[in-house]
Amino acid sequence: MPSLHEFATWEPLLRLLRTGNAGNLAVPGGHVAGQISHYGWSLPLQRRIPRPGQAAQVEDVQDEFDAVQRVQGALADIGADTISFTAEISPTGRSVLHLISPGPAVEPGIGGPHPGSLILVEDSVPEPWRRLPDPVPGAVPAPSVDLASLERTLRERVPGAVGATEAEIAATEARLGVALPDELKVLYRVTRARWEDWGEDHAVAERVFTAVGCELFPLDDLYIADASSRPCPWRFGAREAVVTPPDAAVQGLVGSPGWIAFGDNGGGDRIAVDLTPGPRGHTGQIIMLSHEDNIGAGLLADSLSQLVLEGRGPGRRGRHGDGPPAVARVNIRSLDSVRAAAHAGLEVLSLGVWEGAPFSLAPVTGLPRLRTLTAYPGTLADPMEIAELTVLEFLELGPEDWRVLVDAGAVPRGLSAAAIEVHGSRHPLQVVALANELLTLWDRPPITRTIVEGHLEPGV
Template identity: 65%
Template structure:
């Protein structure tokens, strides 16, 4: 089995790129970049045009599929999920193929094909992902919570269901490390929601879903929706924040050790019992965890009894309120100077998408909670002012701003992760070198690069 570091793995792909863009590659500075993963790829080769009146067929793109499949086979053999590459022409006329392995200290690139966020501290996660629930004195189950009524209702709706034994319930509790609330035990005593109990009868499964109000997981499928169950790249996670309104029913968390997921709405949103409610909520309320969001959950019912008996199907997020500006922006739609963001609350400051003079950071130096700064290239008056932001855990800057910090030995050592903001057309290799300089400062694994040479006329 070939490896991603063997030229034979890449030869079909290299020929495709070279034959499709020979003129561009022959021009000074011409290059193409792309990525290939087990679930998709980017390939700078044109889509074939079928004959008039005929739809595009798989056979029309067979060369592309064959080239990509060879690389994907090597990825599987090497135990790697994705790889980046660049094709360019050297001054001596040779075609160069750069195979880039970001390594374990670089997240998958979103903007750049090579460099996502740099993970400077192994295992570190952004602050919102470290936030635990706050204690709410006096939190209690809702008056509607009634395990006996819940069990009677479900037995009437599902007279032939097979329920879980006390031993099976205890095994589930031991596995997830949380005692199941009485309502959830009552539900599973009626139906354990195992596929083998339905003997392949999809209608039986639908009857359970209709009776409960969601696609019910079996006891083996229960899990705790803690922060680790909701991963998010540093680039996005570091610019978000956890905020809970004073009267919120649900705490605005990434995840909680008290969110017990027991079902799904059929669209990927999880249904959970909430044992860590907000100031305006109830212990054991039913919440929905939106799969398209990274923070927060929405209230569906005050109790599992309420959801099942009254067939609650809709859910609501807590309404907007006059929350402190924990995420501040300096751009065309927000305050035009950092002074407007100089309040005690901001955790995140984003600078970019603006016109006018570069921004000075003096007004925000000393802010007690500021942990993230992102600044588009050219938006900072003096990058060295960043040295005064001693609590940063994430910093994203343009290449020139990073160069200023590195040359002055002023890179904040408090960082757990970093981003390089690349705008417009920039040659990738200097960006890779810059990323490796930052990784080396934290003694992290570097981005590696394998270079193959191939002449245009022979392909070798």
């Protein structure tokens, strides 16, 4: 198979792009752009709409699949995860392909050819991912804990199950670096939940899952659901905030060294024992971490005993608190001014689509916790006001606003990450050039660009 940087690898895809984008390519400066990874692709191709009542057929998109798989194979050959590209194709068939590799300092873009967040400080993560649980000195196990009833019920429901030995439990504790709570030890002394112990019989496994109230992990697969186990791109993580109201049962964390994941609800949501509960929670309560959320968890049961004996609750979450929100959005459907968002506890300010006059940032100048600012292009009256936001760690702006800061030498040097918000048909190479200017300010590896040239036969 040709390599990623050979024209033959891309030729089938370029033929499809030329056919589907003839009008765009014919104008001066016309180009097509896209992104391909191991897991999917984003391409400017119009797929045929099936007739009413008929499903799309594989053969309708077979040429696209074949062309993309050719590039995916070349990616795999060099151990790369993703590649973005832009291509100019003249009416004569002359083709200039620009391959854009993000490199170690750039997160992949989402759904398009433009770069994702720029990691200006190596290995940095958003503030919520650095947050550890607050101590709750008065937390105790729930009154519902009943070790004898828990063990008796489990043995009745899964008779003859193979339980873990004390040595196996001790080895798990050593691997995790934390002592397992008594209820979890009781559970795994009854069944260690290994697939081979069930004779690889799905019916037996289902009986165990029903008995416990979740899809139980084998003892060897227990893990600490700390913040590192819940990775998130900077662009989204920087918009989150840890909030734990005084009456919360569960702390509003990304993860905790006291969250021991031991199961799944069957839909990708993790079930964990919580050893670092909120102000109104119990040590050893059972929580669920939704795969659709970047942060926080819901309370399922006050104890493992309650989960097994009574069944799990709906995964309720606590209130967000009565004070002003730590995350504020100003746009045509939310808050209508920056002043309305401003308060001492504000951490994240997002300026979205707006039809009125651009905003001044004066109302939030000097706020002690404002660490994230995202501004939709055209929403800032004066980008230079950003220099007064002294604790920013993440900044997302449109290219024009970034240009103002870069040309003035006013890019905040306390940033850990940044992003360029792109709308419309801006050429990806212009955005890459701007991104590399920002990366250079922190002496970070640039986005690389490789030019591949070739010729497509007319009409082929």
